[in-house]
Amino acid sequence: xxxxxxxxxxxxxxxxxxxxxxxxxxxxxxxxxxxxxxxxxxxxxxxxxxxxxxxxxxxxxxxxxxxxxxxxxxxxxxxxxxxxxxxxxxxxxxxxxxxxxxxxxxxxxxxxxxxxxxxxxxxxxxxxxxxxxxxxxxxxxxxxxxxxxxxxxxxxxxxxxxxxxxxxxxxxxxxxxxxxxxxxxxxxxxxxxxxxxxxxxxxxxxxxxxxxxxxxxxxxxxxxxxxxxxxxxxxxxxxxx
Numbered sequence: 001x002x003x004x005x006x007x008x009x010x011x012x013x014x015x016x017x018x019x020x021x022x023x024x025x026x027x028x029x030x031x032x033x034x035x036x037x038x039x040x041x042x043x044x045x046x047x048x049x050x051x052x053x054x055x056x057x058x059x060x061x062x063x064x065x066x067x068x069x070x071x072x073x074x075x076x077x078x079x080x081x082x083x084x085x086x087x088x089x090x091x092x093x094x095x096x097x098x099x100x101x102x103x104x105x106x107x108x109x110x111x112x113x114x115x116x117x118x119x120x121x122x123x124x125x126x127x128x129x130x131x132x133x134x135x136x137x138x139x140x141x142x143x144x145x146x147x148x149x150x151x152x153x154x155x156x157x158x159x160x161x162x163x164x165x166x167x168x169x170x171x172x173x174x175x176x177x178x179x180x181x182x183x184x185x186x187x188x189x190x191x192x193x194x195x196x197x198x199x200x201x202x203x204x205x206x207x208x209x210x211x212x213x214x215x216x217x218x219x220x221x222x223x224x225x226x227x228x229x230x231x232x233x234x235x236x237x238x239x240x241x
Contacts, residue, residue: 037190037210040224041071041161044189044209048159049075051187051207058155058182061085063108065160065172066142068227070236073159076187080157084237085109085149086142087158087172090135092128104132105175106139109148112175142234151179158184158203162218163191166198173202190221 038044054060060082064073070086077084085108092102105112113132156176163169163186173184186203192215200206212221219225228236 036223037221038223040222040226041068041228042075044161044222045072045075045159047209048072048187048189048207049079051209052076052079052157052185054080054155054157054185058153060155060157061108061149061151061181062157062159063087063176065089065158065168067230067233068225069160070233071228072161072189073157074236074239076157076159082157083149086139086233086237087175088135088139088142089168089171090131092131103171103175104128104135105171106135107172107175107179108151109139109143109146110151110179111136112178138230142230142237144234144238146237151176151181153180153182155183155185156181157187159187161189162221163188163195163199163208164215164218165192166195169199170202190218191215 038047060080062073062077062080062082063085064070064087066086066088070084073084076082086106087108088106090104090106092104103113111132113128158169158172158176160169160172169186173186176184183204185205185207186199187207189208190210190212191199191208193211193213194215196206196208196211210221
């Protein structure tokens with residue numbers, strides 16, 4: 001990470017000495033590289049909510065990518081008085097180097113999968129069947145008795161804690177498009193500037209508080225990065241209903 005190394009060097013030259021240990025801890029690196037923008041996921045959501053607006057032309061639904069996108073999305077849903085929903089992604093396997101993983105995606109209770117024609121053997125089909133069953137059980141535990149949401153004609157605000165490579169948001173947008181929302185807005189606290197153009201080409205609009213040239217990874221931008229459990233996601237969704 002050349003740019004990161006250059007930042008560390010300039011900090012050292014300005015009098016901020018790095019730890020003497022051979023391998024600095026993640027927390028020390030965060031301090032010296034000045035990555036942290038947000039206290040935690042919820043506080044990032046409150047900041048992001050201040051930048052999120054809808055045009056009111058169609059009903060809005062806030063859709064959080066589970067699990068870490070959910071605490072970010074809660075303040076946005078509260079501000080807009082909009083339903084809070086989730087996307088849960090199950091990556092199955094990669095058939096070709098460099099391709100996106102084949103996935104099963106649950107969008108607000110709606111299962112979106114690849115066509116069965118893509119599977120080459122009975123073993124693959126059984127593997128996929130088992131993976132989808134596992135995903136469905138997980139989603140049922142998160143959603144409890146909440147019925148699937150209809151996105152046709154609605155404005156979907158797709159929220160995550162950040163965008164690093166863009167693969168997750170690309171999968172989520174692709175699955176969501178199949179449910180025919182009127183518009184998809186991606187809302188994130190922080191994103192990798194290197195993939196900004198790609199994200200903006202996939203969504204109808206993008207709201208990002210900071211596009212970072214030297215991204216590192218998403219957790220570096222939070223002072224406390226606590227990924228909620230499935231049970232905690234269930235509680236957050238239940239409170240938002």
